[in-house]
Amino acid sequence: MTLTKRIIPCLDVKNGRVVKGLHFESIKDAGDPVELAEKYSNEGADELIFLDITASDEQRKTIKDLVRKIASVIDIPFTVGGGVKSIEDARNILLNGADKVGINTGAIKNPTVITELMELFGRQCIVVAIDAKRNYKIKENVTIFSENEKKFWFEVFIFGGKKETGLDVIEWAKKAEKLGAGEILLTSIDKDGTKDGYDILLTKKIVDSLSIPVIASGGCGKPEDMVDVFQKSNVDAALAASIFHYDTHGVIGVKKFLKDKEIPVRL
Numbered sequence: 587m588t589l590t591k592r593i594i595p596c597l598d599v600k601n602g603r604v605v606k607g608l609h610f611e612s613i614k615d616a617g618d619p620v621e622l623a624e625k626y627s628n629e630g631a632d633e634l635i636f637l638d639i640t641a642s643d644e645q646r647k648t649i650k651d652l653v654r655k656i657a658s659v660i661d662i663p664f665t666v667g668g669g670v671k672s673i674e675d676a677r678n679i680l681l682n683g684a685d686k687v688g689i690n691t692g693a694i695k696n697p698t699v700i701t702e703l704m705e706l707f708g709r710q711c712i713v714v715a716i717d718a719k720r721n722y723k724i725k726e727n728v729t730i731f732s733e734n735e736k737k738f739w740f741e742v743f744i745f746g747g748k749k750e751t752g753l754d755v756i757e758w759a760k761k762a763e764k765l766g767a768g769e770i771l772l773t774s775i776d777k778d779g780t781k782d783g784y785d786i787l788l789t790k791k792i793v794d795s796l797s798i799p800v801i802a803s804g805g806c807g808k809p810e811d812m813v814d815v816f817q818k819s820n821v822d823a824a825l826a827a828s829i830f831h832y833d834t835h836g837v838i839g840v841k842k843f844l845k846d847k848e849i850p851v852r853l
Contacts, residue, residue, distance in 0.1 A: 590852045591816055592632035592823035593841055594801060595830045597622060598639045599668075602652060605639070606828055608779035616831040620655050626830065627660035629837035632852060634660060635771065635801075635825060637688065637715070638668025639746050650682045657683020665713050665771075671696070676703050680711070688771060690715040691744040694751055694758075697765055704766025713801075714767040717743045718755040718788060719775040728754040731787055740788055747775050755788070756795055763796050770796065771825070774804035781807025781828055783814055790819035801825050809835060809843040816849045 597604050597619050604616040616622075623634055636656060638649055653666050666679045667688020676687040687707070693700050693714055703712050718740040724730065728739035740755035759770055772792050774785035782805060789802045799822035802815045806826035815824055829835045841851045 589822070590632075590850045591821075591844070592801075593812070593837060593844075593851065594633045594635055594823050594825045595622075595626040595631050595837065596635045596637065596803065596825050596827045597656075598637050598827060599649070599652065600638075600640050602649065604831060606779060606831060616827070619652060620659060622831065623656040624659040626837055627662050630841060630853070631662055631837045632823070633663040633665065635665045635688065636667070636684075638666075641669025644669075650678055653679060653684060654682040667713065667715055667771075672699065673702055673706060676707065676711075680707065686711050686713050686769075688713045688715045690717065693762065694742065694744050694753070697761065700762060700765040700767055704768070709766055709768035712767050713769045713771050714759075714762040715771040715773065716755060716759060716762070716792075717747050717773045717775055719743055719747075719750075721750075727757075729756040729791070731791070733787060743775060747778075756791060759792050760795055763798050767798060769799045769801065769822075771801045771803060773825075777805030778803075779828065780805050783807065783811040784824070786815060786818045789815060789821050793819050793821050799823065809840045812840065812844060813847045813849060816844070817847075 599619055604619050605613045606616045663685045665686040665688050666684040670689040671692035679687050720738045721741040722738045742751045742753040742755050742758050777785045784802045784805045793800045801823040802821045803825040812824045841853055844851045
């Protein structure tokens with residue numbers, strides 16, 4: 587039986603509003619999170635991801651009240667991330683209606699928290715978010731890629747894409763899986779907000795290196811971009827924000843387009 591591919595709208599939230607940027611910067615307003623969440627749930631989204639994008643940078647917890655409001659208007663799996671550093675943070679998110687917890691900066695700072703969360707809540711609840719960016723300064727012990735005769739590696743970033751870590755994305759993804767991640771949310775900072783397609787090179791390499799599901803994120807500007815990432819990599823899900831928030835395309839329209847291209851989706 588062929589597993590269906592998941593289409594996942596993402597709510598990047600700042601100061602209680604959904605926002606969208608370019609390469610994690612130039613943030614602009616995109617609407618009310620509760621209204622958008624309800625709309626996507628009704629339109630047939632497979633899941634919803636909510637990222638409190640400034641929580642880690644501002645050293646604060648995720649907005650619990652907003653999570654609770656969103657959870658009350660949707661009936662699809664709901665992942666929430668932003669500022670998660672401990673079991674207590676994760677428990678608060680789950681108690682307020684989330685089905686899964688997303689962790690990024692907190693996992694890099696303290697990798698053992700992934701195992702602690704997995705042991706308490708189950709692997710299926712733990713989504714490790716990885717934000718990666720191309721680095722053309724080659725160093726030892728990194729996975730070298732090449733494109734258009736240029737060589738580079740992918741470096742992991744934290745604090746909402748503001749701080750580099752020196753970590754190689756392939757090695758970190760493998761470590762996260764080993765520690766207990768149930769899923770990887772992989773975002774290309776280079777592609778974020780560009781609307782010119784996912785980073786296929788990065789996505790394919792990560793998917794081929796792991797045995798847990800991977801969600802591709804960053805760069806979706808049209809349904810064809812999703813077809814591209816599904817046809818050229820064995821990624822499990824495609825996340826998008828801009829094309830849904832600004833009514834360029836509806837979830838159901840995108841899914842019908844994918845179905846016509848023989849991508850297995852749930853209609």
